Amino acid sequence: MIDLFAGCGGLSQGFRAAFDPVLAVEHDHAAAATYAANFGPEHVHQGDIATVTDVPEVDLVVGGPPCQGFSALGSRDVDDPRNALWREYFRVVRAARPRAFVIENVDRFLGSAEFALLRTEAAAAGYELSWGLLLAADFGVPQRRKRAFVLGSRVGALPLPTPTHTRADWVGVRTAITGLPAAPASTTLPSRSVRAFGRTLPGDFRGLDLHVGRNPTPLSLARYRAIPPGGGRFDLPDDLLPRCWREKRTGTTDVMGRMRWDQPSLTIRTEFFKPEKGRYLHPEHHRPITHLEAARLQSFPDTFRWRGSKIEIARQIGNAVPPLLAGAVAARVADHLG
Ligand SMILES: C[S@@+](CC[C@H](N)C(=O)[O-])C[C@H]1O[C@@H](n2cnc3c(N)ncnc32)[C@H](O)[C@@H]1O
Known part of the structure; x- marks a missing residue:
């Protein structure tokens, strides 16, 4: 083919x-x-x-x-x-x-x-x-x-x-990502590089290499903590609301959303690591899903090998069938x- x-x-x-x-x-x-x-x-x-x-x-x-x-x-x-x-x-x-x-x-x-x-x-x-x-x-x-x-x-x-x-037997988020470390050990991909098509780039990464976190600000963390499973930006108290959302009370319902353990996630797009872009908060932990969790929600096996920066790999994951x-x-x- x-x-x-x-x-x-x-x-x-x-x-x-x-x-x-x-x-x-x-x-x-x-x-x-x-x-x-x-x-x-x-x-x-x-x-x-x-x-x-x-x-x-x-x-x-x-x-x-x-x-x-x-x-x-x-x-x-x-x-x-x-x-x-x-x-x-x-x-x-x-x-x-x-x-x-x-x-x-x-x-x-x-x-x-x-x-x-x-x-x-x-x-x-x-x-x-x-x-x-x-x-x-x-x-x-x-x-x-x-x-x-x-x-x-x-x-x-x-x-x-x-x-x-x-709908009665849809596979939920739990089946895909349960058991992974609650707190990713690193905010960066391992420092490794590989050559492909005449250029050097980060890689290869697989499995837990991709379980990388971010460094949220105290304000972001306070927002994450305020959101229950299945909830989203409408659960934020006024003092935690960014101005743009305070002024726009309707629409964009999925932003700052938190997944539910026993339901499938919504669409994993290319910026799944930004909670302000969709329903990307982990069902339980106060952080967005990691690259590994996103790849699993896309049904990629942990043995799949990835190359590129964090942003490039996220784009590959979110774009994939x-x-x-x-x-x-x-x-x-x-x-x-x-
Ligand atoms: C939606 S993604 C494809 C995802 C892929 N089918 C999968 O399952 O992983 C579309 C891809 O087309 C590539 N692309 C866009 N314009 C192109 C062009 N003119 N020539 C070759 N590739 C192109 C983009 O870089 C992007 O990776």
Whole structure:
């Protein structure tokens, strides 16, 4: 298979049981380096997708251009620069002639002009499409992450996978992160470096290396202490409220949120280490989740190797397709292709 916009390889991790990646394209140096650490450097093109010239023929292409603020539905302007990456994606599909392709993207993709463009291109190339929203928690991931998936096939209709879990047996945060040290031993990643694609960068890190904390101010700590499980900024007494929240009493309900032990987390985004950005406080301890906890909530195994700075690794984790969800899609595709 080919993995486009591969990031750290969340999709590849889920697909690896059924498909061998023979080309992965990723322009971010640290993300490409993480990918290479886990899947081998030989097939990684660390660079812009537009610079990919040798495209092998494969059974499957996976990936999805990152959202650049989709253009409004109805605007079918073929020259809209936001379409450029979709055109690149489809250029590779046409060259690789896969029997199937898989696209993952944010939910609003399905209502965008880019999706309309994709449908036209796919039909012209002989692919039938199925699409819909998949909730990671419905596939055993301890996270309520909802993403759009589009499956294309030129060997008969390829429907989306059916959920393996229901709300009654969703996996909670506890299953994923219980038992880790309450207080991370360090605020920095171990000092280690590695060379990849001609440059030196921090790594490799795995497991407890990623259980790194932060140094909250006394005010931040007082805020964390005021928030109960399932609570958020509305639980803060007036004297602990930042001015912007005091003046904006509604909306942004999840900021400064605390997780609940027995429910899946909300979506783990790229800044999960900042409690002011979402529901990222540990269910019990007075701190945001660590990188290791975020990786586990994304269903990455502790053996996965990471490269880059704390911020770069957080971006890789938050951008990834949870491998367990990817695995469910992979099983469906493998079954279809036989
Ligand atoms: C949402 S992330 C992909 C996550 C990945 N599918 C996973 O499961 O881990 C999108 C990636 O596209 C990469 N990207 C964006 N524009 C690119 C381009 N023009 N060429 C190559 N990669 C690009 C970004 O660096 C980012 O890592």
